[in-house]
Amino acid sequence: MPTPDTSTTAQHQDFDLEVVSGAWPTDISGEVVFSAPLLSGGLPYGIFDFGGIIRLSLTPGTHGAPEDRFAWRARAIETPSKRVFDAMPAAFSPSPVGYTSPFGPPNSSNTAPLPWGGRLFTTWDAGRPVEVHPGTLEYVAEVGHVDSWGGSSMYGDTVLPFLFSSAHPVADPDRDGLWTTKLEPVMTDTFGMAPSVVWWDRKGTEVKWWPLEDIVFPGSTHTVGQTRDWLILCDSGNFRADVGEMLGGERTVTVGHDAPVWLVRKDDLLARPSGTPVAPICFTVAPPNGHFYARYDDRDGISVVWEGMDLMDLGLYLRPDDVDIHGNPIKPADVGLYNMAMSPETITEIVFDPDTGRVVERGRCREDWTINLQLSAMDWSTEGMSAPTLHHVVYQGCRPSRISRRAATLYEGRIDLAEVSEETPGYLATFERGSMELRCRYEYADTSELVTSPTFAPRNVGSDADASSYAGSHPGGHDGYVVQPVLSDNGFRVDLFDAADVGAGPIATLRGTQQQCVPLMLHSAGMPTADALVDAERLRFSDELTPEKLAALDDDQRRVVARVAEELDG
Numbered sequence: 221m222p223t224p225d226t227s228t229t230a231q232h233q234d235f236d237l238e239v240v241s242g243a244w245p246t247d248i249s250g251e252v253v254f255s256a257p258l259l260s261g262g263l264p265y266g267i268f269d270f271g272g273i274i275r276l277s278l279t280p281g282t283h284g285a286p287e288d289r290f291a292w293r294a295r296a297i298e299t300p301s302k303r304v305f306d307a308m309p310a311a312f313s314p315s316p317v318g319y320t321s322p323f324g325p326p327n328s329s330n331t332a333p334l335p336w337g338g339r340l341f342t343t344w345d346a347g348r349p350v351e352v353h354p355g356t357l358e359y360v361a362e363v364g365h366v367d368s369w370g371g372s373s374m375y376g377d378t379v380l381p382f383l384f385s386s387a388h389p390v391a392d393p394d395r396d397g398l399w400t401t402k403l404e405p406v407m408t409d410t411f412g413m414a415p416s417v418v419w420w421d422r423k424g425t426e427v428k429w430w431p432l433e434d435i436v437f438p439g440s441t442h443t444v445g446q447t448r449d450w451l452i453l454c455d456s457g458n459f460r461a462d463v464g465e466m467l468g469g470e471r472t473v474t475v476g477h478d479a480p481v482w483l484v485r486k487d488d489l490l491a492r493p494s495g496t497p498v499a500p501i502c503f504t505v506a507p508p509n510g511h512f513y514a515r516y517d518d519r520d521g522i523s524v525v526w527e528g529m530d531l532m533d534l535g536l537y538l539r540p541d542d543v544d545i546h547g548n549p550i551k552p553a554d555v556g557l558y559n560m561a562m563s564p565e566t567i568t569e570i571v572f573d574p575d576t577g578r579v580v581e582r583g584r585c586r587e588d589w590t591i592n593l594q595l596s597a598m599d600w601s602t603e604g605m606s607a608p609t610l611h612h613v614v615y616q617g618c619r620p621s622r623i624s625r626r627a628a629t630l631y632e633g634r635i636d637l638a639e640v641s642e643e644t645p646g647y648l649a650t651f652e653r654g655s656m657e658l659r660c661r662y663e664y665a666d667t668s669e670l671v672t673s674p675t676f677a678p679r680n681v682g683s684d685a686d687a688s689s690y691a692g693s694h695p696g697g698h699d700g701y702v703v704q705p706v707l708s709d710n711g712f713r714v715d716l717f718d719a720a721d722v723g724a725g726p727i728a729t730l731r732g733t734q735q736q737c738v739p740l741m742l743h744s745a746g747m748p749t750a751d752a753l754v755d756a757e758r759l760r761f762s763d764e765l766t767p768e769k770l771a772a773l774d775d776d777q778r779r780v781v782a783r784v785a786e787e788l789d790g
């Protein structure tokens with residue numbers, strides 16, 4: 221079966237879920253938050269659309285749900301960008317990489333939620349992190365005055381700054397700050413990106429940034445990884461800008477076979493003034509990846525799980541005139557979604573020694589069934605990241621109806637059509653950290669369903685007063701639960717697994733009381749319940765409005781900006 225139509229046709233809404241099978245445990249708590257692009261249909265490629273934030277409460281009877289029900293709450297994120305767009309949509313022109321406008325390109329913040337110390341942020345690759353209220357889910361502020369970021373990445377000095385960044389900044393538990401990136405386009409022989417590391421200590425409205433000396437690369441920095449002493453950056457490799465396509469031509473750029481990795485010592489960065497270049501230590505990994513996760517404890521080397529995206533090209537999306545690899549027209553509901561994986565994917569764990577340059581592969585898994593490696597669940601507590609035990613990964617299975625012939629032609633010679641011609645089940649799989657040995661897996665045999673981002677929920681969070689606020693009683697990823705959402709045209713559901721044995725199947729399942737369907741969502745994250753907004757100094761939209769920026773607008777546009785500034789400052 222093709223992927224669910226309701227991935228694009230369902231609307232985000234508030235509803236309540238109920239247990240329809242199994243027993244919901246009493247030692248689970250907190251919230252799971254999700255990011256999603258709102259898929260308005262206004263863009264040719266939906267993953268660039270404005271962001272929403274969704275929260276599932278793991279404790280029944282909270283956040284407005286009746287005693288035995290679980291609250292599902294969804295909100296559009298009302299950023300300055302979204303407010304300006306809503307006030308004057310005609311000023312925004314759609315392109316294959318989102319909107320452009322005289323105000324600048326909007327910050328869609330639609331990719332990943334980032335809970336951090338009682339605060340909640342959302343992120344994407346082409347904008348600053350955005351803070352939302354953990355209780356009401358309303359927009360609060362953007363992170364870091366654009367001037368402290370060193371100015372916009374491109375498009376000049378616009379009211380809405382363009383900051384090409386990372387969808388996965390990482391919070392540093394020892395230094396109490398956030399590490400992320402900024403990319404700036406440069407023209408050398410070809411079009412490339414010059415990366416910088418960005419640091420925000422969350423005390424004020426300024427960030428610091430340090431360029432990586434002499435580094436230019438063709439992709440993006442989707443993930444930022446860290447150990448106690450090191451930052452790990454990598455060319456995500458699965459999304460490459462195609463200037464020809466942006467100018468209206470066909471896409472000709474393809475993803476590579478490997479990707480550069482850069483290691484930088486955190487204290488080397490923090491010791492130098494903002495804007496001062498730093499030379500990274502360079503490695504290479506194969507295949508390219510979107511996500512990678514390092515063990516925080518680096519005393520025995522820098523050990524990193526690389527979730528490979530072997531032939532997953534996120535620059536490719538499905539157009540109305542596309543046919544799939546079997547010659548069938550693309551379903552209308554799939555138009556504007558990404559082209560799915562064109563081969564099975566490889567997961568590896570690799571140890572880097574920055575002193576000797578030595579790289580040791582500790583484990584690898586690539587099988588016929590490891591296709592459409594989607595997202596993963598792990599224990600994000602400091603204790604869990606320091607000594608991880610289990611890594612849970614969702615594979616959506618092969619979906620040939622979501623691979624266009626155009627994509628197969630572009631990848632001729634690299635794609636093996638026999639490998640992707642049949643649908644295969646999805647899986648929730650558990651790997652041992654260190655060896656990447658498959659511990660167990662659970663099969664999602666119904667190929668009309670689509671498993672999406674799983675989340676690890678530790679058992680008995682907060683029960684140990686000496687532990688970090690996200691830690692359960694036995695950190696690492698084995699003691700707790702995996703929350704597994706499943707998209708289906710027959711109604712959305714949430715399967716809950718014992719993290720120690722996902723192979724045994726769900727121990728409980730939730731469904732909407734009216735069999736509600738839920739559209740496409742991207743990343744998820746777990747967090748302890750927090751309903752109040754932490755007191756902090758925050759950036760205001762009006763803080764960045766200069767006479768020069770406003771002078772580039774006409775009178776009507778200036779009136780829109782003034783109104784949005786008044787709304788937000790009020």
Ligand SMILES: [Fe+2]
Nearest residue numbers: 387442510743
């Ligand atoms: Fe991601």
